[in-house]
Amino acid sequence: MATTTDHNSSEGPLARWTQSAIQNPEKVYRALFYVAMAFFLVTTLFPFYWLLVLAVTPSGNLLAGSFLPEINLFGVSTTFPLPVPKGFNPQAFITVFEQVPFHLYMLNSFALAVTTTVIVIVVASLAGYVFGRLRFPGRAFLMLGILAVSYFPPAAFVIPLFQAFAGNAPITLPFTEIPLFTPPRLLNTPGSMVLPFSALFMPLSIFILTTFYGQIPDGLEDAARVEGTTRLGALFRVIMPLSAPGVATAAVLTFIAVYNEYFFSSIMATSTEAARWSPIVGGILSYQTQYTTQFNLMAAASIVGVLPVVILVIVAQERIVSGLTSGALKE
């Protein structure tokens, strides 16, 4: 511990520290370690501090003067290297909900994320069971196909999907004029977002669940089947509960992915009205377009919008780490 405190004090202790460091290189590594850790902590957390500074600055003071105050350090006038709030007024955290119904946008995001997560978990469980526990011809090929889908950019899907969800013309079989059916108009409804989200984020869950379901001993499934459970019953009553950590991992990652998604969220909700299912993307952007000078509101809305995922990361970090490392490396 002494290494870090001694680091930037006067000449004497520094010389002594250098002496002992030469004799003991371990100390240098320790010091380097703490410096690097502090650097990473500051760089990752600083942007949130900046949001807070902006959010509590009263709107009248936003454009006056600099956020980097001039300070007098031992008689020398210098610029303080950290932005500090110009005044203090937490009113912005209430105003964000009054000017734009930000809680409704968040509710939309939650509804979309939960629906997608449920669909993904059910469908990916079936696929995870198949890939994790059954041997059949075509298994490797199918897994490769699902993997390939997850690599394609959303831009490669968006044009036909947008046209289909607009519901103006019947869907035709690709490369022919044979009409199949006319889809209902899905733009500005949850369907137009949940469908692409599910396809986009399903592969990761399939790979996570394949790993977890594959680890359940065959004996447990056999025992359940001898007891008279059906094949599907064994999956949902035995294998899935035993793999609860894996299911939780896939669910948390899917939820965060949907909550964070931008591409389809901004395109499939053609207006930024909360009543037309626009998620937080629309909410935050409407501050940027409608209230161009109310930077404190943009910052406050961003803080409110980021809180759910921050809490999720702190509560479920073990799951996130294991999911990203087991699933994403495979992907």
Next chain:
Amino acid sequence: MSTETGRESRRSGVLVDAMRWMENLSDTQYAYLLLVPVFILLGVVALYPLLRTFELSLYASSLDLAGRSFVGIDNYVQLFTGGKNRFLPGGTTFIPSSLSLTALLNSALVVTIIFAVVSVAFETVIGLGQALILDQDFTGRKWVRAAIIIPWAVPIVIQGMIFFLMFNSNVGFATPPLADLGLLAPTNTLNDTASATFIIIVADIWKTSAFMALLILAGLQSIDRGLYDVAKVAGASKWQQFRLITFPLILPTIGVAVLFRSVQAMRVYGIIDTVSSCSVVPSLSCMVVATFNTREGTAAAIAFVTAAIIGAAVMGLILWQGEDAI
């Protein structure tokens, strides 16, 4: 047995029949039956749009389906020869018009590749640093790890808002010091192509280094600790341990992570849309979004070129890693 018959009798006859039919399927039949929902979902939302995008890219841009005309690969040819540039927003070209920095950054193809290469390179180095920190045992490790992961979980729109507010000409405090260093344009920063590209790369590095760190950390933790004990006994310094043990053993992990991240980085759109605009930083996805309502043939061709570049990178990964990649 009595409970079993009791439960069965409460079910309708059709359901019992369906269950019995399912019980009697072979493993292969059962596997494909369970995969039907995946096939339907991916077929509707991935396979159909992909084929359709390719089809659209072969037709002249017209939203009137009855009057569209087949033009073959003309959309692609015009894209690469500059004939489509007039449909792209701002002064964007698809292929750079010259080799000057301005021309390169105004090219949708090149700016996307520059973004992917530069941001992934920095993310790899920073992610490796973060992973080496998280691999140590120290008190409060859990909290440091949470702090490092949080940017990864921040919604793209909020990530964009953070950097918009940091470099905005009215309240952004970060522009003057960086402009003094010559890194950014002092005025109109977010509408200057080079400055906006720089800021977007920084924003991406801030958000995604953590993801890199977690992938590399998994590689680090799979290293046999005994190797370090041997190295210590042999008198190897920490640096030698890193250079001769750690680095060679995590190199394959880093390779997979780099390719995986590059594929993701090629899709960049949301951060550009929030911080700056698609006419200032013209990524490939940006161009698809900007043109698909009016020029669907052009948009489809750009989308398919994007997919093809990513596809080539993935094929490279699979060939290089073999079966391990799956």
